[in-house]
Amino acid sequence: MKRWPIISLIAMLILALLASCSPQRTTLTVLAGSELQDLEPLFPQIERETGVRLKMEYTGTLTGAEKLLSGADYDLAWFSHGKYLEMLSREQNLVVTQEKIMLSPVVLGVKESVARELDWQDNPDVTWQDIATAAENGTLRYAMTNPAASNSGFTALVGVATALTGSGDALEVSDIKGDALQGFFKGQALTAGSSGWLAESYVESQDTLGGIINYESVLLNLNQDSKLQEPLTLVYPMDGIITADYPLMLLNKNQRAAYDRLVSYLRSPDFQKQIMAQTLRRPAIPGIPLDPHIPDRLLIELPFPNTVEVIDALLFSYLDEQRVPAHAYFVLDVSGSMEGDGLRDLKAALNGLTGLDTSLTGRFSRFRGREEISIITFSGEVDPAQDFRVANTDPQGPDMQRIREFVDSLTAGGNTALYSALTEAYQEASAAQAQDPDRYYSIVLMSDGASNMGMDAGQFSDFYRSQPAAARGIRAFPVIFGKADRTTMEGIAAITGGRAFDGTRDPLDAIFKQIRGYQ
Numbered sequence: 001m002k003r004w005p006i007i008s009l010i011a012m013l014i015l016a017l018l019a020s021c022s023p024q025r026t027t028l029t030v031l032a033g034s035e036l037q038d039l040e041p042l043f044p045q046i047e048r049e050t051g052v053r054l055k056m057e058y059t060g061t062l063t064g065a066e067k068l069l070s071g072a073d074y075d076l077a078w079f080s081h082g083k084y085l086e087m088l089s090r091e092q093n094l095v096v097t098q099e100k101i102m103l104s105p106v107v108l109g110v111k112e113s114v115a116r117e118l119d120w121q122d123n124p125d126v127t128w129q130d131i132a133t134a135a136e137n138g139t140l141r142y143a144m145t146n147p148a149a150s151n152s153g154f155t156a157l158v159g160v161a162t163a164l165t166g167s168g169d170a171l172e173v174s175d176i177k178g179d180a181l182q183g184f185f186k187g188q189a190l191t192a193g194s195s196g197w198l199a200e201s202y203v204e205s206q207d208t209l210g211g212i213i214n215y216e217s218v219l220l221n222l223n224q225d226s227k228l229q230e231p232l233t234l235v236y237p238m239d240g241i242i243t244a245d246y247p248l249m250l251l252n253k254n255q256r257a258a259y260d261r262l263v264s265y266l267r268s269p270d271f272q273k274q275i276m277a278q279t280l281r282r283p284a285i286p287g288i289p290l291d292p293h294i295p296d297r298l299l300i301e302l303p304f305p306n307t308v309e310v311i312d313a314l315l316f317s318y319l320d321e322q323r324v325p326a327h328a329y330f331v332l333d334v335s336g337s338m339e340g341d342g343l344r345d346l347k348a349a350l351n352g353l354t355g356l357d358t359s360l361t362g363r364f365s366r367f368r369g370r371e372e373i374s375i376i377t378f379s380g381e382v383d384p385a386q387d388f389r390v391a392n393t394d395p396q397g398p399d400m401q402r403i404r405e406f407v408d409s410l411t412a413g414g415n416t417a418l419y420s421a422l423t424e425a426y427q428e429a430s431a432a433q434a435q436d437p438d439r440y441y442s443i444v445l446m447s448d449g450a451s452n453m454g455m456d457a458g459q460f461s462d463f464y465r466s467q468p469a470a471a472r473g474i475r476a477f478p479v480i481f482g483k484a485d486r487t488t489m490e491g492i493a494a495i496t497g498g499r500a501f502d503g504t505r506d507p508l509d510a511i512f513k514q515i516r517g518y519q
Contacts (some may be wrong), residue, residue: 026258027053028075031067033151034058035195035215036078036246038279045274052262060193060517061085061151063510066360068094068251075252076259080104080151080215080244087308088360096256098247099263102275103282105243105299106155109219109232110211114140120235128163128237132180135187143190143202144213148315148364149517152195155242156213160184161314162302163239170303173313181322188324191440193517197499201475203227204497208473215244217280220293234295240302245284320369320393326440327372327432328519331425332410333447333481335379339412342448342482349509350375350407353516355395357509365516369393372439373403374428378421379414380453385428418447420454422476422492423463430471441474442519444512445492446503448482457488461495472496477515479503 037058047053057074059067065085068077069092077085082098089095108131115121118134134140145153158171164184165175190205192198195214199222202212206229212219216234223231248266250259265271272283276291283290290296305311332346355366367373373388386406392399425443433441455463464472475498478489482504493500499518501511 024258025051025053026255027055028255028258028262029055029073030057030076030078031064031072031074032056032058032078033061033064033080035080035218037196039275042271042274042278046262046265050258050261050265052258060149060514061154062148062361062364063514065089069360073252075250075255077249077251078246080246081155081304082247082249083304084154084308084311085249087311094251096250096253097259098249099267100245100284101248101263101266102246102272102279102284103243104215104217104246105236105241106152106159106213107216107219107241108142108211108213108235108237109222110140110142110235111206111230112233113230114210115233115235121233124236125238126235127239128160128184129180129239131235131237132160132164132184135185136183138187140187140210141189141208142187142211142213143192143198143205143209144188145192145195145198146517147318149193149514150195150198151244152198152214152218153191154315155244157314157318158305158311159240159242159302162242162305163237166239168240168303171305171310171314173310176314176317178317178321181318185318185323189440191323191518193514197518201497205473206230208469216282216294220280224293236295236297236299238300240300242302242304243299246281315364319364323368324438324440325370325372326368326442326519327374327429327436328367329374329376329385329425329429329441329443331376331378331421331443331445333379333416333418333421333449334377334410334412334414335416335447335449336413337416337449337482343410343412345508346446347407347410349507349512351404352509353512354400354403355393356404357513361513365513366393366395367400367403372432374425374432375403375406376421376425376428377410378417378424379412380417381414382417382421382424382454385424415453416447416449416451417454418445418451418488419456419460421445423455423460425476426464426467426471426474429474430467433470433474437470440519443474443476443496443498444479444515444519445476445489446479446481446508447484447489450483450485451488457491460492464495475499475518477501477518479508479511479515481508 147153147157162171164180367390371390374385376385377383476496477498478492478500480489490500503511
């Protein structure tokens, strides 16, 4: 019996020794790009080996930068690029330190048949100008994310704009070649606010597209998708690309010790191999053999712009001058249940898009030059469409004021003829598309209730399926608001190839700004 205290003491010493040898447990909050969700299967292993638990919050790059600049409290930031955030936050010194974790160049994937037709198969001499020429003459129709909403599109825009200068130097405002870029973007037939959604939509629309611009890792994973009818040939333009290097940025200097443990493990050779196997991103440290799925190509890196002014000029030039002009339909519920806060929030969200929202994300989500806007309101009946064309992007100019005057005049009352209103929008959009096919058409549907008048779901489905192929290519983006029926809205997104947005979780103005990335 006397031996038990000694045994207990030994056990306690062993436990204390084990505790001292195990990593200190720390939770770090991380604001991250949505594409990093593919690393989550590795998080339990990271926590076990480093003692660091990663609490992730996913967002777009611009939205994330805006949060951090406004003082949001996170320990780490982790996006595909860190340079824009660095430039924006230079005076605030937000970033304590950073380390590259993995690499993925933004490149073009084209169908093998298209690559053979254009003589791009196994051709190392393809240039961005060759791609722009194929896009301008209609030979290449491709998908690419909106550069103002997603980093893959932004990286592609910087890359092609820099390459088309032919200088090899960092881009300056005076170097932006609008005509050449406009030709390049004539081929953009599908846009999106996220790289993942773009890849999924490419698979759904592959019959009408010849290629997709995205991260190399996304394209390599696409080639393993059983639904892909034809493999993609990856094209690495000889005049250079820009590579996403996924820097892990320390924001909270008090968490330096945990950050150092985490980075040391993430950049260890064994874990770099695991990242590569899990995501098909390249290792950030030299000397690690590439996964057999990753092409062993010499990557010619283009310089990144040095100032915020250049990036802003490039984005505004794309949105107002170079991209295929859009025609956006807003189908808005003004039934009796919208009376009060609902109608107030709706008006504020729409008016923000006329330039009244001067935040970082607001500046890039406002209505664009050459864009056409149609607003269809509905309650128990569907009101005639109100059409607007944006020639003057000045928030106080006549075009934006006309939109605000109409929005401010809205009143609420009556029932909810949701499917009838959506059908009317498709009829209007289809007719406009037949008259002006060189636009990008989309429909935003916002409702706070269930459809209780007019057409039902089955009738809308029959109508939609009877439309021409081009009209069926117009995607609807439903916004779930108030007590709207989630199943109804998600069903509309599924049948039309769009995406549903949750306005019960995020403010309506933030939702509308997100949707602008898909228009």
